[in-house]
Amino acid sequence: MSPKLTADEVLRGARALYEARAKRVPVAPFTDADPDLGADDGYAVQRELTALLVADGDEVIGYKAGLTSAPMQQMLGVSTPDYGPVLASTVHPDGASVSRDAFIAPKVEAEIVFRLGKSLTGPGVTPARARAAVGEVMAGLEIVDSRIADWRIGLADTIADLASNGAAVLGRPLAPPPEMDFRLLGMAFSRDGELIATGAGAAALGDPAAVVAWLANVLGERGVSLEAGQLIMTGALHAAVPLVPGAVFTAEFDRLGAITLHVS
Template sequence: MSLEIRSGDLKRAAEVMLAAEAGVTARGPITEQWPDLDLDTAYAVQYEALRQRQRRGETLIGVKLGLTSRAKQIRMGIDSPSLAWLTDAMVLPAGEPLPRERLIHPRAEPEIVFVMGERLAGPGVTASTALKAVDRVYGGVEIIDSRFQDFKFTLADAVADNSSSGLFVQGPVGKSALDLDLSHEACLLEVDGEIVDAATGAAVQGHPAEALALAANHLGARGLAIEAGWIVLTGGMTDAVHVRPGARVAAHFSNLGSITIPGGE
């Protein structure tokens, strides 16, 4: 199949990505078939995929940012993060092992998670105003899972793939964002009892609230907003670490508690 850039292809492109996810099958980058795919069109594909998710019964519950650390941006050759959608089908309840049958090549990364108390609409949102719209802040672990072979893709590919969305776990400890210095909130990432990485909130755009403001302004430019009650994953604090079958993953935050994903079959 060869895709061309036509408005009618958005539906088919979204179907291609959702089929790879449902079939737990890695594929080549979509830009190999659609070489002229640009970011605006990739976001249109992503939004069409969200509409298809909703039509099959999923509920939109928030947004997530990707590529928020400078190191990841340099690696991808970009200068800004990406944005994607969260639905209730992506929630992994605390204490449950990874459903490996749903995942191709999962990787784990700890994140600062905001739960919104107020609607946040761009443009012109700053980190300070963004924090005032937050109800509670949590630690979290996102399990990313690209539909592309060997995690090899362009930024447009990743956006069309909903920024490698997979699953996420929200931690048990919620606090007021105004009571924490989130740029210094530290986290240790542990796999099978070994600390494999560490970071602070400063790894996320200098401060996780900067990522939140960026998300609000990005959506505002598209006529959208971050709604009250939504969950916002602000991006990986560390590099994403491959999760081997049966591996136990844990993230330990300095003020936001610990999250453990037990090893499964």
């Protein structure tokens, strides 16, 4: 399906989100004006917004998948994940301190992150082939943020808004042994030492490797390949929680270790 939006409307939407990111002032949902906007409209705006950010000196270093859990898909009334770019400027090391004021309405979630050791070009990529392409696996904390007012997002809105990306904190990379089953990697998520959520890799589309395969195939339809060295964020393992000033968030993963984020 081709976008409903005209080229001028796509550019206006991208510039509105660009300004919202810069000024931290949200915009109304695009689907308020046209509830029939779909994924193709969102991706058209996303491509223009990404181009604006890259022109400013940022760099796309991978992709994030969103809506990989059944509850999130049900919430938006969709049956498929979405994706957006991972920008170099948004990635932080374990233990980083991130300012709450850098965002509009941030939330944080724990997930499994891969770095590809081999390129993947869809269509036709299977989870087994995606698994074989993984060079490193690591614990991740993603800050999701919405430049759409009050998180009133339809599918087109969140896609246009770079799949609601905000920032990411990455843990120590590990070359996964052949016997590691990403589905079974358990996770305990805490705020200020208090356990507030648990999850496992299977929450992400049944298998985080299946997320990589889905992403490779969807991008392949658009003439884009996943390249060796790129990061792939595979989606939340639990419901996202608000990012509150002064808090310390910790995700403890089986096999991958713990990762911590400080909020200033």
